[in-house]
Every structure is written in C-alpha cells, then in structure tokens.
Amino acid sequence: MDEPSILLIDDEEAFVTTLQERLEMRGFSARVALDGQSGLDMIAEDPPDVIVLDLRMPGISGVEVLRRIRKQWPGLPVIMLSGHGSDMDFETCVHLGAAMYHKKPLDINTLIESVRTVTQGNQHPQR
Template structure:
C-alpha cells in the first residue's frame, strides 16, 4: 500500500530515521534529507506528495528552505516541525505557504492526520 511519498528534511538523524520508519509502516514512502540544501536538491529531481520540514537546522534554515521549496513547487504541502519555535516563526512559516506547524515531540497520529489533510487539500486545488 502506497499512501504517498514524503520528503523529510531534518538534521536530527535519529529522529528523522525513526519518523521515516513509522511512516513507512503506515504505507508511506519516505525520503530523508539531512539539511535544507539536500532537500531542495531532492525536490528538484523527484516529486513528493508532502514535505515535512524542521524549522531549526544548521545552514539553510527551515524558513529559508520553505521559501525555496515554494519557488520550485508552489503547490507542495509543507508541514513544519519545531522543538523550540516561536509563534512568530509559525506565523512567518504560514505566511510563506506552510500547510501547518507542529511541535516536537510529535504525536504520530496528529502528524498522520495533517498529512492526510495536506494530500487531500492539494488534490482539490
């Protein structure tokens, strides 16, 4: 069962590998990028149904990565994650086109619901 392909962009390797495994157990194909630059490069080469993007990363920040993602694939739903973000960051992410903003530690069921909503909304519009 293939529910869609998800691009995971997060520099916390252990976290993102565990998340990928949990998503794959639920029928999603996951590709991991360890930083914003790698995520942008992957997006330029293949298509994804949803991107899950960490806000705080070394190098290209989550917000800067989001800007570039939206330049490449405006319709791609992006769910932003943070363990230490602010309301200001969330508002800026939403202004830039993020689908939603979730706090770490993640509730996998909440994330799955957001992914389903994002894919559904993207297919409508």
C-alpha cells in the same frame, strides 16, 4: 488508495530516521534529507507529495527552504516541525505558505492525519 510520498527534512538524524521507519511501517513511502540543500536537491530530482520540514537546521534554515520551495514548487504542501518555535515562527511559516506547523515531539498519528489532510487539499494553517 496509495499513501502520499513524504520527504522528511531534518538535521536530527536519530529523530528523522525513526520517524521514517514509523511512517514506512504504516505504508508510506518516506525519504530523508539531513539538511536543507539536500532536501531541495531531492525535491528537484523526484518531488514528493508532501514535505515535513524542520524549522531550525544548520546551513539553510527551514524558513529559507520553505521560501525556496514556494518559488519553485508553489503547490507542494509543507508541514513545518519545530522543537523550539515561537508564535513569530508560526506566523512567518504561515505567511510563507506552510500548510501546517507542529511542535516536537509529535505523535505519529497526528503527523499522519496532517499528511493526509494537506495532500487532500483540505489544509488550512494550524498548529
């Protein structure tokens, strides 16, 4: 079975490119967008199987990107990541349809397990 394709949307370039490399070393196809608008454009051009989305970014926030994804691509699984998230952020993201919510730093194996879970339709909102 092929691994799911992943779009990583995060403004922390060093973090997200390292994450991309680690996912690709494990057989995943991973693309990077460094801001919310670029991420939305990439989804429109070639939708991935799953999105890993940072909560806090300059410009369009992760919450707003999640809102827009839900309107245009309601079935697309989104895993939220945050280095500074609160319980309220978690509740907001779950309400908007995030499949999972993790805090940074995140173990690569935990992320891979989450990606596989949400793309197999077994997700329920969790941290």
